[in-house]
Amino acid sequence: MNKNHHLILAGWLVDGSGEHLKHKVILSILDGIITAIEPFNSSELPPASKFTDLSHCCVLPPLVDSHVHLCMSGSVDKELRTRQLEATYEDSKPIISKHISDHFSHGILAVRDAGDPLGSVLRFMSEKQKEPAMPVKISSAGRAWHQRKRYGSLIGRHPAEGESLDKAYIKDKSLTDYVKLINSGLNSLTVFNHQTSPQFTLEEMKAAISHAEDRGLKVMVHANGILPVQMALRAGAHSIEHGFFMGKENLEAMAESQTFWVPTAYTM
Secondary structure (H helix, E strand, O other): OOOOEEEEEEEEEOOOOOOOOEEEEEEEEEOOEEEEEEEOOHHHOOOHHHEEEEEEEEEOOOEEEEEEOOOOOOOOOHHHHHHHHOOOHHHHHHHHHHHHHHHHHOOEEEEEEOOOOOOHHHHHHHHHOOOOOOOOEEEEOOOEEOOOOOOOOOOEEOOOOOOOHHHHHHHOOOOOOOEEEEOOOOOOOOOOOOOOOOOOOHHHHHHHHHHHHHOOOOEEEEEOOHHHHHHHHHHOOOEEEEOOOOOHHHHHHHHHHOOEEEOOOOOO
16 A cells, blocks of 8 residues: 555545435545545455544534634633734734634634734734645735724724725735625624615725726625625625625525625624
């Protein structure tokens, strides 16, 4: 057997194809790539050094967390939440590192970071490029864009007074993996179906998204409520983040335009 060839016995296997759960199968791995999946035969066991017995486990493909904020904690401790909003980059580094480790330990090998006020995740990634590869693939929006005096300061920045979103974006030279726009307020924890007005005009959102596409970037839009989601879709957003109380017509429009929806079922 090739020295880079290894076999894993999976008690159950979810292969990601939509097929039924497979019971007791052998995964053949060569140079880190699964090359074959075959029924288990107890009479053909390989040497122990080339075999891992996971017959007590359910094996599934690595997971992707498509909306995270690696600088933030899910803690309900008010003091901790306040400290992290005021954190410097040096304060945030151990938090980012811990969250990456937590993702990896739970089988999540890719995360889509949705922004922080200082662009700390982008800086962290830049510094880590000089070190051995991280176990988790990270992409980040850097600093999100929100309207002045509207929700969003905890994850981004806003255009200058009197400046449109698209003009502000054109001036920005940050090397991000995609762009994050915030086009509504937060979802209410106390008032059902509470909706807020859009943060930007349709024209400036269209222009900003067009400029992002010229740079080869996709645009994710934080939007809750009927009007903010409707505007984001009309502007050409590539994904809707959250989308609480967006209404049936917006859902149908998303299906028609093949716009991704990241529902973030557990956000608070």
